[in-house]
Amino acid sequence: MHAAWDEVYWLFGCSLIAEEARLYADAGTDPDHPWRPHRVVDRVEEARDVISLTLEPVDGRRAPHRIGQYVAAAVNLPDGTRQPRQYTISSSTPEAALRVTVKRVRGADGAPDGQVSTWLHENAHVGTVLDVSQPAGDLLLDDSDDALVLISAGIGITPVAAMVGDLARRRPDRSVHLFHVDREPETHALVSDVRAHAQRLNDVRTLTWYTGGAAEGPAVRSGRMDLADIDLPPTARVFLCGPLPFMQAIRSALTARGIAPERIEYEVFGPDLWARQPKSGAA
Numbered sequence: 214m215h216a217a218w219d220e221v222y223w224l225f226g227c228s229l230i231a232e233e234a235r236l237y238a239d240a241g242t243d244p245d246h247p248w249r250p251h252r253v254v255d256r257v258e259e260a261r262d263v264i265s266l267t268l269e270p271v272d273g274r275r276a277p278h279r280i281g282q283y284v285a286a287a288v289n290l291p292d293g294t295r296q297p298r299q300y301t302i303s304s305s306t307p308e309a310a311l312r313v314t315v316k317r318v319r320g321a322d323g324a325p326d327g328q329v330s331t332w333l334h335e336n337a338h339v340g341t342v343l344d345v346s347q348p349a350g351d352l353l354l355d356d357s358d359d360a361l362v363l364i365s366a367g368i369g370i371t372p373v374a375a376m377v378g379d380l381a382r383r384r385p386d387r388s389v390h391l392f393h394v395d396r397e398p399e400t401h402a403l404v405s406d407v408r409a410h411a412q413r414l415n416d417v418r419t420l421t422w423y424t425g426g427a428a429e430g431p432a433v434r435s436g437r438m439d440l441a442d443i444d445l446p447p448t449a450r451v452f453l454c455g456p457l458p459f460m461q462a463i464r465s466a467l468t469a470r471g472i473a474p475e476r477i478e479y480e481v482f483g484p485d486l487w488a489r490q491p492k493s494g495a496a
């Protein structure tokens with residue numbers, strides 16, 4: 214019995230090593246040096262507590278990425294530790310320079326401020342060099358003709374911004390619903406990007422909810438996101454990104470109205486605790 218488990222672990226380990234080697238080879242990365250220094254060439258204050266950093270590889274060789282992927286950035290903190298964190302690539306052209314959009318995580322109820330996001334906000338300026346990984350992640354837009362429903366909350370807008378730009382460039386005829394919830398306009402990052410891309414789509418419906426203030430405008434509502442009165446085709450493909458409780462509530466509402474669970478994809482900006490829960494219970 215022990216020998217059988219030993220073999221399973223070895224086989225599993227070998228397949229992971231092979232997969233890692235394949236990913237490095239695909240990206241042209243030397244596995245002994247997975248971090249590539251990137252220089253910050255632009256910094257934009259996108260919204261309250263949200264910055265975008267545009268990063269160029271110091272050696273001048275851009276690694277192309279796919280829309281929806283993320284990179285890790287590793288920083289050396291004042292306490293001597295080195296910490297990596299993942300950030301979605303918010304630029305919408307695969308050949309363009311990498312842009313990441315970082316929300317500063319402020320500690321609440323006695324919890325400390327987020328280490329890496331705070332460091333980036335305070336220390337990453339034009340000229341700063343950061344260690345950045347190869348692009349990774351396989352949560353990508355499908356290429357079908359099905360209607361797309363892109364739903365985000367807060368900083369969960371980063372993959373959506375990239376996806377809408379990509380759709381505007383490659384698939385402007387695809388039917389797209391864009392739903393976003395934020396605290397207020399001042400915290401709503403990448404909104405001008407998303408609106409500019411959305412204007413280039415031929416069949417788009419945009420709706421924004423602000424939980425913290427009076428809503429203004431025809432496509433803006435106040436309060437929590439509520440999709441009850443919105444027509445959505447049951448064959449739509451849904452992409453969700455935001456805090457876990459938000460995604461669970463929205464997924465639950467969508468499945469209750471007939472959208473099949475396998476049509477709903479999501480990105481969790483942290484350990485994917487959802488994947489470790491029974492999905493029927495979560496939704």
Ligand SMILES: Cc1cc2nc3c(=O)[nH]c(=O)nc-3n(C[C@H](O)[C@H](O)[C@H](O)COP(=O)(O)OP(=O)(O)OC[C@H]3O[C@@H](n4cnc5c(N)ncnc54)[C@H](O)[C@@H]3O)c2cc1C
Pocket residue numbers: 283298299300301302314315316317318319320321324325326327328329330331368371372480481482483484
């Ligand atoms: C695939 C992926 C994509 C992502 N994309 C983005 C993106 O585009 N933009 C973005 O801004 N973020 C993104 N994230 C999240 C990002 O990687 C970081 O998790 C985020 O920036 C917080 O990191 P931090 O080091 O600042 O916070 P951390 O230091 O890791 O802290 C995280 C939280 O834990 C709490 N905490 C820490 N220590 C304690 C303690 N002792 N007691 C109680 N609470 C504590 C902190 O208060 C904070 O709320 C993504 C994550 C993933 C996995």
